[in-house]
Amino acid sequence: MKRRSWLGWGTAGLVALWSAVGVSLGAVVRFLTPSVFYEPPQSFKIGNPADFSFGPPTFLAEEKIFVFRDREKGFAVASAVCTHLGCTVGYFQDDQRFHCPCHGSVFAGDGAVQHGPAPRPLEWFEVTLARDGQLRVDKDHVVPAAYRLMV
Amino acid sequence: MTPLRDVWRSIVRRDPLSTDKGKSELVFLNLWLHIHPAKVKRENFKLKHTWYLGFITFYLFLILVTTGVALMFYYRPDAPQSYQDMKDLQFVVYLGSFLRNMHRWSAHGMVICVFLHMCRVFYTGSYKAPRQFNWVIGVFLFLLTLGLSFTGYLLPWDQLAFWAITVGSNIGGYAPLVGPRLKELLLGGHAVGESALLRFYVLHVAVLPSTMILLTMVHFWRVRKDGGLSRPVWKLKPAAAGPLVRIGAPAPAEAALVVVPASQDKTYGLMEVVTGKPIFETVTAEEEEDTVFSYPYAFFREAIALMATVTSVMAISLFWQAPLEELANPAKTPNPAKAPWYFLGLQELVSHSALLGGVVVPALAVLGLLAIPYLDTNPSRRPADRKWAIRAFTLFVVVNVVLIIIGTLFRGPGWALVPPWVHVSGAE
Incomplete structure (x- = not known):
């Protein structure tokens, strides 16, 4: 060769x-x-509007969301997953803020970071009314904290 | 008796152990023993030189493999069945909790011993030429040890497992460019669930241990090939005692050639000339005398170290139970959610910034460790000649220990700074 x-x-x-x-x-x-x-779908129904009380938010454990209902403003859904490292935050009625147990992040009532290592505010998800009258949450649609659904 | 003796001789092809030849052949004709040299320098047995930490680490690894395989007979990587299997191991399986305790405490012991071994190698300067690359392999073995610990504690599928992996995989997600992809590959999904459990199981029982075994083999082989254990530092003579004459180097003009009269009753021949620097530390004739056969001197000491390690782990496992928290609950994060102690330094860093503390600082620390033998080119191994290297490494060790102590003892619910002597009510 x-x-x-x-x-x-x-x-x-x-x-x-x-x-x-x-x-x-x-x-x-x-x-x-x-x-x-x-995995569970990102968009799901959470029940009828009447199932949710006014006042403190309802925590849905499976979906890891807080459902807020206000007489004047309507419905809003916040993520319960801390933006730092994914621990589940708790909502404290006495100071109306979210606290993360893992590394001490604190979020204001609108989700803004007030304290701790969290890099971003808590997410708010789009909530709409499905055709059968139930509330539908879509985790793929992040909305501004001011987003509300009036029913 | 001749047939029996023939069988024995067919298996063991060596001279009797009463002879020097037999003692040598025991080592180099045996697959398992030939990693040893036939003869060992007596000074290398000194406890205060090595503390036998490499051996102890290896023995802990053997315990981990043995007990780990035993645990696999009763464990299914399937949530939440895994947690039920852990309960079975604790309360139903004969010796189940004892084996699990041994597995857990050996794992903790291995993290400690690997770290102490690394400190020993640093302080005795044993990473210096020609051993630089074995230090690098050692750093990878340290990382593998941490990886095995991390993948191991997901498997019980308790609260610690679930939240440690949630936090850990999210830290991975902060890595630049590859982060989100890495997290998805590690979890086999977007959140910690059944696919993550299966993946961590395969990593823990197959991928990481086999890598560990391969690297350990290279590590041991390199110890031999790099000239055996380093000499104890107190045996090292101060540098520059006289001009060092190397083979192949031009002799200084004034140095007279030493002429040794040829003996009348010997035949001389030039066997081979090897050019270049000798890689072994030079051994003088009187030191050569100070060697002993590996059998029985080295084997006896190794057996003592093995027995001490196994008995200690067994004793600890009789009295202390390996922790098992509640069944994993994705909805409820324990407060405070703490990783095992050896990751609490990292968790302390992460609590200040996930990107800096979880990715940048650890990556720099690992790169720094890997680079030590190449940055520190000072050839002397004597502590007096390397004050700054020792100070820098000591600072690294102290920072690690302090961070772990803060994370373990001084952090309470919500990761708030709470001294250990203050009791916080309502903490879980």
Whole structure:
């Protein structure tokens, strides 16, 4: 075999080998990424408006949300997941603020960070009225803190 | 008796142990023992040189593999069944809680011993040439130990497990560029759930232990290839006592060639000339005398260390129960939610800033550790010659310990600063 053709085939071989390694690594990452997530839907119904009382918010444990109902302003839904590292915050009626037990973040009643390491305010989710009269929350739609649904 | 002896001889092909040849062959004809040298320097047995921390770490790893495999017979990585299996191990399975205690306390012990071993290697300057790369492997073994601890404590599926993994995977999510992707890969979803449990299980029982075994083999092999254990620092002579003559180096002009008269009753031959620097610390003739056979001197000491390790872990496991909190409850975060003690320094950092404390500072710390043998090019291993290196590393150790103490003892509900002697009512 000639030196020139040997070098050519050798380079082609090396390129092919490294491409194969690259493609395989990509395949491994893709394999580890599930194609289907068997997780609860991001948009769900939480019940009839009449089920929710005025005053302190209702905490829905499964969905990790607080449902606020106000006589004048209507419905608003806040996320209970701390924006720092994902612990579940609690709403304290006495100071009307959210407190995170993990690293001490404190959020104001509108979700704004007042204290601690949380980098962003708590999220507020879109709440709408479904056709059957139930409230529907969509976690994929983050809305401003001022968002309200009047029923 | 001849057939029996023939069978024995077919298995053990060495001379009797009463002879020096037999003692050597015991080591180098045996797959399990040949990681040892046939002869060992007596000074390396000194307790205050190594504290046998590498051995103890390895023995703890052996205990962890053994008890871990035992626990696997009764454990299913399936939420919330896993928690029921833990309860079975605690109350129903014969020796179940004892084995689980051993597994848990050995894991804690391993984190401590790996760290102390790293300190020992630093303070004796044993990461210096030619051992730089073995220090790097050691740092990776330390990270693997932490990774095994982290993946291990998700498995009971109790409150500690659930919230530690929630916090941990969210820290991963702060990593620049790859963060969200990394978190999704680790959890196999968007929140801690059944797929996360399965993934952590596979990492804990297959991926990380096999990596650990491979790296441990390289680590041990390198110890031998880099010239065995480093000499105790108190045996090192002050540098620059005389000009060092190296093979291949041009001799100083004034140095007279030493001529040794040839013996009449010997045949001389030039066997081989190797150029370049010798990688081993030079051993003089009188020190060469001070070696002993690995059998029985080294094996005896290793056996003592093994027995001491196993007995201590068993004794601790008889009297202290491994903690198990309530069943994981995604809706309710315990207050305060604390990781195991060895991660509380990290949690303390994270409580100030997730990106800085959880990603940037730990990444810099690991890079710093990895770079130590390449940054510190001072060849001397004597403590008197390396004051600043020792001060810097001591500062690193002290900061770690102080952060862990603050996180463990001085943090109360809502991560508020509470001294340990003040009782907070209502804390869970």
